Amino acid sequence: MKLVCGRIRNIDLDKRIFEIKIKNHIEFFYFGRSQYKRFKPYLHEGLYVQFFCNEEKVLKDHYMTKEVLSFTKLLRHTSRKTLIYFDIDTIRKGVNKLLSKDAYRMFVDLEFTMPSYSYVHGTGFKPEIIQYGIYLEDPEGNLVLIENENILPRSKESLTDRTYDFLNLTANDFKHAKSYNYFYRKFQDILTTYQPIVYVWGRNDIYVIDLSCEMHRKPKLLERKQVINLMQVIKNYYSIKSDIGLFNAYGLFGKNAPIEQNHNALNDAVATSEIFHLFLKEVRKTKNI
Numbered sequence: 001m002k003l004v005c006g007r008i009r010n011i012d013l014d015k016r017i018f019e020i021k022i023k024n025h026i027e028f029f030y031f032g033r034s035q036y037k038r039f040k041p042y043l044h045e046g047l048y049v050q051f052f053c054n055e056e057k058v059l060k061d062h063y064m065t066k067e068v069l070s071f072t073k074l075l076r077h078t079s080r081k082t083l084i085y086f087d088i089d090t091i092r093k094g095v096n097k098l099l100s101k102d103a104y105r106m107f108v109d110l111e112f113t114m115p116s117y118s119y120v121h122g123t124g125f126k127p128e129i130i131q132y133g134i135y136l137e138d139p140e141g142n143l144v145l146i147e148n149e150n151i152l153p154r155s156k157e158s159l160t161d162r163t164y165d166f167l168n169l170t171a172n173d174f175k176h177a178k179s180y181n182y183f184y185r186k187f188q189d190i191l192t193t194y195q196p197i198v199y200v201w202g203r204n205d206i207y208v209i210d211l212s213c214e215m216h217r218k219p220k221l222l223e224r225k226q227v228i229n230l231m232q233v234i235k236n237y238y239s240i241k242s243d244i245g246l247f248n249a250y251g252l253f254g255k256n257a258p259i260e261q262n263h264n265a266l267n268d269a270v271a272t273s274e275i276f277h278l279f280l281k282e283v284r285k286t287k288n289i
Helices: 031-044 088-099 160-166 180-194 204-215 230-238 247-254 264-281
Strands: 002-012 018-021 025-030 046-061 064-079 081-087 105-112 127-139 143-150 197-200 225-228
Touching: 002 025, 031 064, 031 081, 064 160, 081 088, 088 230, 088 247, 088 264, 105 180, 105 204, 105 264, 127 160, 127 180, 127 204, 127 264, 143 180, 143 264, 160 204, 180 204, 197 264, 225 230, 230 247, 230 264, 247 264
Parallel strands: 025 064, 105 197, 197 225
Antiparallel strands: 002 018, 002 046, 018 025, 046 064, 064 081, 105 127, 127 143
């Protein structure tokens, strides 16, 4: 991922390709349909732009181009003033405020049951938590505690071959698994003791936690205001349309994942914390045209 700044010399909105002169040579860039829809009113010749792009070139309509990942600034100079159409710095300030709250941070990941290979969609399957990973840090980013356990579902039949295969687990891994009540009390104790902001990657984990409380007839563990979906914040920040895989997110910050994703809840919770800090470091940078 590379940051590019410059003035649009020529642009073809139909092909979504434009050119910028950088260090005495012309480079071509293209942007996706979602960016076209969002920024079309401003994308004209003479516009000063700042954006992140892929470093690899691809052939588009006879041009070797680089893909624009996200615009960060759009502005135009006039004889009287500078018109700012879009400025990620304003968004950055809001995100920085959101992520920099003086509070403990609890990174959570769950693994849950999956229907059998013969499952027919719409027959009422409800996922149950069978593994959790918690990585808790203080407001300065120091590790406070790590929790990781396998959890027994209500019925052993819920532990399908598909579940075992996906998580690379066996029945032996659940011989000493904890009860759901153990998970509930542990989770509740951490929330009560540290009053953390809870970070998850995607919507599924919070949905399954809420569902588990309902299935076990217990009060909800979490309120929405306690939880931040880190993936959604990053998607909004970079104007990314599709969901981002947790371990693929390292690439947004020019990093390689330290390990291959193995669908272990603790590894995923740790990865979420690492992505958080990489993202926060990026948010706190100051970049101007």
